[in-house]
Amino acid sequence: MITWPFFADQFFNEKFIVNVIKTGIRVGVEEPVFFGHEENAGVKVKSDEIKRVIEKLMDGEEEGNERRKRAKELGEMAKRAVEEEGSSYLNMSLFIENVMAEHTNSGGLDQEK
Numbered sequence: 001m002i003t004w005p006f007f008a009d010q011f012f013n014e015k016f017i018v019n020v021i022k023t024g025i026r027v028g029v030e031e032p033v034f035f036g037h038e039e040n041a042g043v044k045v046k047s048d049e050i051k052r053v054i055e056k057l058m059d060g061e062e063e064g065n066e067r068r069k070r071a072k073e074l075g076e077m078a079k080r081a082v083e084e085e086g087s088s089y090l091n092m093s094l095f096i097e098n099v100m101a102e103h104t105n106s107g108g109l110d111q112e113k
Helices: 010-020 047-058 062-082 087-105
Strands: none
Touching (some): 047 062
């Protein structure tokens, strides 16, 4: 994954992807764009930098292979999480049960609290 943060939490997401789970490469954006001022931003990344990052991402070297291996492992973990009995499946089931219980205990949508 090539990261190209623009504003808000995207810079934190970039750090997570590049430095923590190590599945991405920075394209080199350093400064955020302020919401509502996108037209004043100008070019933040040059085409030669984009080319360099794409080549690095697609290379068959050890670093690229490790990045792809981690991405595949994370994908498998995500699949297991949403399968029946997976952590995300169970958490969503508990959330739905909680909402239904609250709805039942409050007498439904028509009743004021």
